[in-house]
Amino acid sequence: MDVFETEIGTQVSEAALWLMQQQLVAIPTETVYGLAGNALSPEAVLRIFEAKMRPRFNPLIMHLPDRAALNQYVTELPNTARRLMDAFCPGPLTFLLPKSGLVPDLVTSGSPKVAVRFPAHPLTRALLRQVPFPLAAPSANLFGYVSPVTAQHVYEGLKGRIPYILDGGPCSIGVESTIVDFEGAEVIIRRHGGVSVEAIEAVLGQPVQVRTHATDHPVAPGQLKSHYATHTPLYLGAIQDLPLPYQQQKIALLEFGKPWQTAFQVYARFNLSPAGNLHEAARNLFASMRAADHCGADVILAHPLPAQGLGLAINDRLRRAAYRE
Numbered sequence: 001m002d003v004f005e006t007e008i009g010t011q012v013s014e015a016a017l018w019l020m021q022q023q024l025v026a027i028p029t030e031t032v033y034g035l036a037g038n039a040l041s042p043e044a045v046l047r048i049f050e051a052k053m054r055p056r057f058n059p060l061i062m063h064l065p066d067r068a069a070l071n072q073y074v075t076e077l078p079n080t081a082r083r084l085m086d087a088f089c090p091g092p093l094t095f096l097l098p099k100s101g102l103v104p105d106l107v108t109s110g111s112p113k114v115a116v117r118f119p120a121h122p123l124t125r126a127l128l129r130q131v132p133f134p135l136a137a138p139s140a141n142l143f144g145y146v147s148p149v150t151a152q153h154v155y156e157g158l159k160g161r162i163p164y165i166l167d168g169g170p171c172s173i174g175v176e177s178t179i180v181d182f183e184g185a186e187v188i189i190r191r192h193g194g195v196s197v198e199a200i201e202a203v204l205g206q207p208v209q210v211r212t213h214a215t216d217h218p219v220a221p222g223q224l225k226s227h228y229a230t231h232t233p234l235y236l237g238a239i240q241d242l243p244l245p246y247q248q249q250k251i252a253l254l255e256f257g258k259p260w261q262t263a264f265q266v267y268a269r270f271n272l273s274p275a276g277n278l279h280e281a282a283r284n285l286f287a288s289m290r291a292a293d294h295c296g297a298d299v300i301l302a303h304p305l306p307a308q309g310l311g312l313a314i315n316d317r318l319r320r321a322a323y324r325e
Contacts, residue, residue, distance in 0.1 A: 028168025
């Protein structure tokens with residue numbers, strides 16, 4: 001793999017130049033930073049898997065500038081998908097749709113469906129208008145680790161592996177996009193994310209299925225059992241759920257709302273939202289996980305958030321981060 005002097009900058013033209021040379025660029029989105037390459041170039045797509053050390057059975061999301069570009073890459077667009085696009089795009093919603101022959105199998109990991117979305121971040125929208133191809137872009141971090149929500153997070157993980165990081169400031173949403181699938185009349189949530197189940201059901205006027213089960217053979221990105229993991233062991237639940245050896249060691253808390261009243265000594269506290277706001281908690285989740293991971297604690301303890309709205313997406317990320325074989 002090539003070694004680069006990784007640069008952080010704000011020049012869309014510089015990012016486009018690297019992409020045109022089949023190299024990779026980290027891009028800002030409203031959800032998390034993505035590691036982008038030419039989605040139509042197997043050479044560039046392979047570089048994504050190599051730079052992230054990501055297994056090739058884990059499919060990628062293809063980012064498009066607008067809905068006019070969609071016709072080239074999908075063969076079918078259900079009416080329910082059109083309605084959701086009208087309501088939420090550009091934005092944090094990804095659609096699993098039957099792919100056309102233009103989409104390399106490497107992008108979809110052999111699946112007949114491709115994951116597509118229209119990012120809302122203005123810098124990335126400008127970049128997509130400058131290059132004559134869509135961008136394949138998973139999160140811009142080494143595989144399995146906490147997703148990046150700032151350019152500095154990307155630099156810490158991918159320094160030397162990519163030439164350029166397009167700095168668009170902190171991500172405004174902070175968790176990945178929701179992924180929706182379509183089977184006949186059914187609309188299926190494959191991954192919880194930045195658009196809530198309740199919001200999707202409100203637009204469609206019908207219930208949706210939720211099938212986000214963890215698997216070793218994902219049909220959509222973000223479905224692996226273990227993902228978003230900190231290096232420091234993370235446990236989800238109450239203090240009594242912690243293995244006994246950890247209860248006497250340095251514990252970092254990931255809190256939400258009022259600080260926990262504990263009978264044990266806390267080494268560090270990171271509150272996702274003192275006001276108990278799920279949107280603020282989502283925005284702070286990955287940055288707080290990274291801070292807890294680097295604070296010197298022996299273990300990180302988090303408690304599930306309310307199972308509604310963005311709380312479902314946050315709990316999903318915490319559950320995968322806490323997964324142990």
